[in-house]
Amino acid sequence: MNALKLKKGSTSHSAYNLRPTFSDTIEQHTLAVVVDNEAGVLARVIGLFSGRGYNIESLTVAEVDHTGKRSRITIVTRGTPQVIEQIKAQLGRIVPVHQVNDLTVEGPTVERELALIKVAGDGDKRVEALRLADIFRAKVVDSTLSSFTFELTGTPDKIDAFAELMRPLGLAELARTGVAALSRGEG
């Protein structure tokens, strides 16, 4: 494991919190990136991921401070600890990026995603879809005689589970927003 006889943990108190990078384990991290909402800023972030071969599992972006013209980009990404550290450092050096937070490392978070799910069908399937929607606390936001559109908010897992259940019941279309996340507590 520690073939290079490296002193462990010596990097933990750096200003940039550079963790040891031995592990080959693939981890999933949720990053919150606050940027100036200037032209091309999203392309810069996405270009970084594609140009350096990093993964994007999901990405959401919207302006969160209209007067300060700041946007918050929430990125769910996967990689080894070293790759995750690289991604954060590379994001951090993009000029219009104000702040990069690794919500996965920084403590408990709330993560939510919104999905719109259209289910077409009739008879028992229709009834069953409505019953399951109730269990998942999905809201009916549109309905015809042969379809429902549900609105569901929750963790990505919950939405996955609901979509899986709807598949045999006539899942016709699925739209997801990607994850929005905040750290828990005051800070």
Add this chain to the structure above:
Amino acid sequence: MARQMSGAKMVVQALRDQGVDTVFGYPGGAVLPIYDEIFQQNDIRHILVRHEQAAVHAAEGYARSTGKPGVALVTSGPGATNAVTGLTDALMDSIPLIVLSGQVPTFMIGTDGFQEADTVGITRPCTKHNWLVQDTEDLPRLLHAAFHVATSGRPGPVLVDIPKDVQFATGTYTPKPKASEFRYQPPVKGDMEEITELVAALETAKKPVFYTGGGVINSGPAASQLLRELVEATGAPITSTLMGLGAYPASGDKWLGMLGMHGLYEANMAMHDCDLMICVGARFDDRITGRTDAFSPHSVKAHIDIDPSSINKIIHVDFPIVGDVAHVLEDLLRVWKARGRKMDREALAKWWQRIEGWKTKNCLAYRNSETIIKPQYALERLEALTKGMDRYITTEVGQHQMWAAQFLHFDDPNRWMTSGGLGTMGYGFPASVGVQQAHPGALVINVAGEASWLMNMQEMGTAMQYGLPVKQFILNNERLGMVRQWQQLLHGERYSSSWSESLPDFVKLAEAFGAKGIQCSDPADLDDAIMEMINYDGPVIFDCLVEKHENCFPMIPSGKAHNEMLLGDASTEGAIQAGGAVLV
């Protein structure tokens, strides 16, 4: 102080306020208003290059030899796309540049207009930052921000794309703000706790080595000065990357020479066997590390870099110090002095003994000839005959570049301009033009290969027009030497397209431009020919006909470790195995 003026006038005013004296560029439809303003003033000199790529390389040469940002001005569409290679080169080598490009008017953007290209889109991954200016009112702020971003933190190229209507329209000019007024403020001070830990490691190190890079030079003259003081005081050996040559003087007695793929045996062995490696402003490039899993296996490593993304990218380090080299070295030196200037002198003396042993390999030795000029000999003579002169060297890319790094010696920073990261053939000639423009009285030599040199030979026109007496020292082996060397080593001596066919007569070519051409093929004539080149008051093309099949050694074959170097007379058969062959 706010004044109303056109966007084009703002460009010239902002350049003036930023202390720019030279702009390298090429006009075109979308920058005509700016050229009109340049015409009507005398503070800023415009150097008309013959190709936009050369404008950017010339600006790089200017920047690297002065420590100031370089400025290039190009038109929209092809002007901007021609600048892309130079921008990428500057990004890889962290050279501060401001490239201003014209753009079709804002109301035509997106219509596939004449000479329209998505310049900010194309250059986004090859600039540190870029902007498309949408409104003349934003222009002064963005121009000043471009200089701030290009020169702060890790330097790099910044592009400002200016639509033609923005150049014509009138707005309020705002003067250069203070640096502290910008939000972009990369930290320059290193973490004191980390620095103190590094000092403690240095005090007890038995086999320390300094591994320095271009970051020392980018940090400014103070960084080179502090580095010299630190090396002298501690007595530890020092090696440098291609980019960092001159930060520590080659004549210094702690100098091991360049390290890396074509670095010196003693430098690479010291890196491999050290117990404390202090990386200062370098980035563990693949040309330095060789096989990463066998890279300096028994050392504790420190990395001083202003860019946090450079740290732990390739090699895990134990002391990551994010900060500007000069600031960190100053703190490091102060802490080390305050703690009593301790070093394990006894161990250090033993370490030097081992290094002296490696030096006896004489790894740069080559078989000289009385009939053919060996490229190494040509550079040895160039070094001997220009020693002590006010000399600047640029290079193209290939074997000649590595030989130049091995055989030419630099005692000061900012004297050596070469395309390190991107390896851009065609860099050296325009860079020499930029250097000469910045240092009119100096001796500026571009050490070139004939193939690289032809890639931007049109710049003879620029050199002649502005009376820039650049010396083009071409080591002509009628081969793409490095390509040929690799084909010999790992492609079964199948020399696919690595000949320079149909070469021009370089003497006649020089004369066609009104410059001087010198050809030399006899080692006995070489000294006189070099002196003739140096003494000629004007641009010279020196066609030095050298041994055609000389290989560049020492060499760490790709996929091998530092202690698996090939020396000059070693067998090269099977030197690169299948695993290494996929590497470049």
